[in-house]
Amino acid sequence: MNKVRDRLRKKLEQMKLDKIPKFxxxxxxxxxxxxxxxxxxxxxxxxxxxxxxxxxxxxxxxQRFDFEKICLSNGSMITATYLDSDxxxxxxxxxxxxxxxxxxxxxxxxxxxxxxxxxxxxxNETHPLNQEELDKFNKxxxxxxxxxxxxxxxxxxxxxxxxxxxxWKQVDEVHIFAYGNQNYFKDLMTVPAFDHALVFKTxxxxxxxxxxxxxLPMIENWIVNNAPVGKKLxxxxxxxxxxxxxxxxxxxxxxxxxxxxxxxxxxxSTNHPYKHILAGFVQLHNDVFYCTVVDSETELSDYDSYLC
Amino acid sequence: MSVExxxxxxxxEAAIPVEKKMYYRFESNDKKEFRVSELAIQQSETxxxxxxxxxxxxxxxxxxxxxxxxxxxxxxxxxxFQWCEHHKGEAIPVDDGSVPKIVEIPEFDAKLMDIDNGLLxxxxxxxxxxxIVQLLNVSCKKVANMAQGKTPAQLRRVYLLPSDEEDExxxxxxxxxxxxxxxxxxxxxxxxxxxxxxxxF
Numbered sequence: 417m418n419k420v421r422d423r424l425r426k427k428l429e430q431m432k433l434d435k436i437p438k439f440x441x442x443x444x445x446x447x448x449x450x451x452x453x454x455x456x457x458x459x460x461x462x463x464x465x466x467x468x469x470x471x472x473x474x475x476x477x478x479q480r481f482d483f484e485k486i487c488l489s490n491g492s493m494i495t496a497t498y499l500d501s502d503x504x505x506x507x508x509x510x511x512x513x514x515x516x517x518x519x520x521x522x523x524x525x526x527x528x529x530x531x532x533x534x535x536x537x538x539x540n541e542t543h544p545l546n547q548e549e550l551d552k553f554n555k556x557x558x559x560x561x562x563x564x565x566x567x568x569x570x571x572x573x574x575x576x577x578x579x580x581x582x583x584w585k586q587v588d589e590v591h592i593f594a595y596g597n598q599n600y601f602k603d604l605m606t607v608p609a610f611d612h613a614l615v616f617k618t619x620x621x622x623x624x625x626x627x628x629x630x631x632l633p634m635i636e637n638w639i640v641n642n643a644p645v646g647k648k649l650x651x652x653x654x655x656x657x658x659x660x661x662x663x664x665x666x667x668x669x670x671x672x673x674x675x676x677x678x679x680x681x682x683x684x685s686t687n688h689p690y691k692h693i694l695a696g697f698v699q700l701h702n703d704v705f706y707c708t709v710v711d712s713e714t715e716l717s718d719y720d721s722y723l724c
Numbered sequence: 725m726s727v728e729x730x731x732x733x734x735x736x737e738a739a740i741p742v743e744k745k746m747y748y749r750f751e752s753n754d755k756k757e758f759r760v761s762e763l764a765i766q767q768s769e770t771x772x773x774x775x776x777x778x779x780x781x782x783x784x785x786x787x788x789x790x791x792x793x794x795x796x797x798x799x800x801x802x803x804x805f806q807w808c809e810h811h812k813g814e815a816i817p818v819d820d821g822s823v824p825k826i827v828e829i830p831e832f833d834a835k836l837m838d839i840d841n842g843l844l845x846x847x848x849x850x851x852x853x854x855x856i857v858q859l860l861n862v863s864c865k866k867v868a869n870m871a872q873g874k875t876p877a878q879l880r881r882v883y884l885l886p887s888d889e890e891d892e893x894x895x896x897x898x899x900x901x902x903x904x905x906x907x908x909x910x911x912x913x914x915x916x917x918x919x920x921x922x923x924x925f
Contacts (some may be wrong), residue, residue, distance in 0.1 A: 456827055467876045469887055711920040
């Protein structure tokens, strides 16, 4: 009885497959025309097409899919958003069979990081990747290959550092909540993607009153290594009294210091004659330390616009 | 074929500004001739550049031989020019390089592309060759729609995709076809392996 049922089911499946419209000329299309077709597919269909053969995988991998946002949460869930050419948003979620483990999602996540453009990559409530996951992932996504524009981590931990290392050097913004872990700066500064990021934002709402000394090596690096104009650090939850450490460290470079409308400002010279550094201690809803590389022609009246 | 007998594309003359009312003559590779309005030609970057470079007057268009399009047959070219006439004057989309792209197929285009796969394949080639951006978009979208939402097993059916194993077998067969000795060598090698030898020497 079961055999008959199985045969019937297979026959029905076959009939269903036979009814699907076919395009038997696919293989005769040159690669660029295949890509013209593929760029009109949604992500899921692309992913499935990529899984059919090595040839199709190579085709799909040659064209980067643009993600607006990818969020990795609970260590086992991926939420991805992309915009179509009409700027209409599409979202899909997928989660691992095993709680807090990426296991079967690793190939998908690796594909997203290695072969797609990601405007915003968020790491929320993650758990350290286990060794097996790390080994697999390191093969699939080498260091410095993920095309991520902005990386956000709700906590500084090994996972955040791991994904930051995977980023290419054209990261615009890195935003990390420290949660009491202020010693991470030394690690971050060894990551090329971090060094190249234009903006770094950090906050420590769990233990406000962060000493400004943690950021001094970064600013020293800007001074010595000719950081580009526009490079910016925004550190929230700092202790404003620690500005004296900042002044002490850079006392030989101070060009200007004083109060303006938004807060206390210090201007430093750098090793480059056309670049200065503008630092500000501003009180908003919490105490914020701003630091940015500016053109040496910047006027005092423009300071406000840099410190917000 | 004389101009009188040539398949003439329907033209909505009311929609064409008077000063633009010039029709170029094109000939397909199977000697079918078409008259196409100047405004419709603007949909094709290739043809537009060609006619601009030729600098034909109205008299030239009538007196000189039709412009030959060597790579496209009459059946395909008729579809191309029907599409161009229908969409004449419309803005040509600019590709910003983003992926994915959303393309809607208008009703007219859907009817025009209600054709067999062989002709659709030729239409895609022609749209690419003549650089008609939106026609390439809609024709490729039609091919993409066949795959949209399908499972990997269904996709294999839709595009008749060979599996890796089938692909490799086909490659081997092609290699062997080029070099028949390769098969003999392989058979000889297999035979020696069966007999316990591990080297040809």
